[in-house]
Amino acid sequence: MSRLPRLAGVTAAALALGLLTTATAAAGEPTVSDPRVIAHFDFAQGQTPENIALEPDGSADLTFSFARKVANVTRKGTTRIIATLPAVANPDTPNIGAAVVTGIARAHDGTLYVNYSTGTSRTGIWRISRDGGAPRQIAKLPPDGFLNGLALDERRGVLYTADSVRGTVWRVPSRGGRPKAWATGPELEPGTGPDASGFGVNGLRLHHNAVWVSNSDAGTLLRIPVRENGSAGPIRTRATGLPGIDDFGFVERHRDTVLAALITADEVVRVRPNGTHTVVLTGEDGLSNPTSVAVRGRTAYVPSAAYFTQEDPNLLLARVHQRARR
Template sequence: MKTIRTLGLAALLVVGTAVPASASSLGEVRVLAHFDRAAGQAAESIALEPGGGVVIGMIPARQVVRVAPDGAVAVLTTMPLPPGGGGTTPVVGDPVVTGVARADSGTLYFLYSSGQGGLTGIWQLPRSGAPRLVVPLPADTMPNALVIDGPRKRFLVTDSAGGRIWQAPLGGGRATVWSADPTLAPNGFFGANGMKVHDGAVWASNSDRGTIVRIPVTRDGGSGRAEVRATGLAGIDDFDFTDRGDEILAAINQANELVRVNANGTHDTLLDAGDGMQGTTAVAVRGDRVYVTNGANLAGDDPTLMLARLRR
């Protein structure tokens, strides 16, 4: 495999013989945008926009940025440091912007974790004007992934420090714990991390335990019995479904990999450090396009947004 360093350079992935014939693969991989690691732009999360643009949360720059389809990067907001300069955020220390989400209306939301009440929680980014806090979260939480559950008109948020999933009304207000199942708990560092709603369930990754967990949504919107669907994924961050049943593409932060997780829980590597993966953090799939962010927060110094073609 060729190392991807410049915009427009593509690499063809060869699928190994152990991969099921029906599995998805990738091709036409290129770097869409480079970010400024020296300025703290470690790309952490992805929200897709119409037309091929994306919105990304940046840690520890405390920024939300937009990447246009041509790769141009624009900073939408930079969150202020908390009083005293921060340093009390659970697990990570410094204040960080993590998950981002886009409502069907076009409104953008993002998570800010500061270790202080009145700042930590879900923020709305208006089309004009300053961001505003719409869902406060406790100071001891480390909100990480943000999902809009449209049919139930609510936000869902993973808490990596507390090993929980929170819910809150989409219109804003008080958050409550949706699930505190032991499968979400950390084991020394990060617990529940990435999250998606898929096929009647909430799916979450657990970084410390290297697992993907499926939690059914009950008829009244509550959480059912959790089930571990994949193991052996130490350092897993965000993930997304390929629209081929329960097939998943997952970012493995610590190993600098993008892996495919098959419906039976087995997995294989599609991209690694030789392809430009550096602290891989997030994946988002739309049609045959796969967007991947590299934070370069544990390895390397070149955070990027990469774009690949999904072959089904």
């Protein structure tokens, strides 16, 4: 999520928040084709899909940020609401003012975890049980922060979440408990110039024993190793020149190759392990301020929140050609 005007209520929040671009892929690189929008959502109702987790059947769980809801969308586009986060009186979330649901992660047993930012004591990580019970807060995080990307490490029993305003990656026990500031540094902080959005570290994925994050203001993709004792290793920049980068996903069978959403450019780019990147999807394919990417097998899922276009929040699927290098 990138900067939005301060909002009052869902209606005000809604007002704020070509064809496939063909690029020749080098030998062994994955290519993306056949983009199609499978579900359209209601912008006026705050159905702005911010983040995504995939179910075993190929359906997608999406956070509708300003509606404070979590929805499941089948590959045929059928949408149902599976949870609603509680309303907050007088929310005061940094940068936007409204209460928003952002990052989402799924455990193997079907439990869902979501980030909820409110500017109040309800800011934190919430758990949604697989039986559909009411969401329950399992960790409180600073109300003056803005929680964004979220990932679950079931082996270690911890969650990692990106705080875009405080420039921090938090680590929280998945059973619930006290958060720990796991990684900090200037690489994670929001910009300070006149064009800065106020959003630093944003997207977050766990990949090959490291936490990978994006920094929206800096336009960077970063890797933070997880040491044997669980502490954070040194922050390394893996790609630059990605203005407005939001969340991202890794392409299976292609080590460290990323498909990343550039929210302000209406683009998805393929980022190679050497940091170079190529546009693979654009607004002409149906993107409308894309916020995240998930990849499974030969399918890429791209939610668009339409925060700035204010037109056609949706879920797009595209085919990923898995041509791994031999």
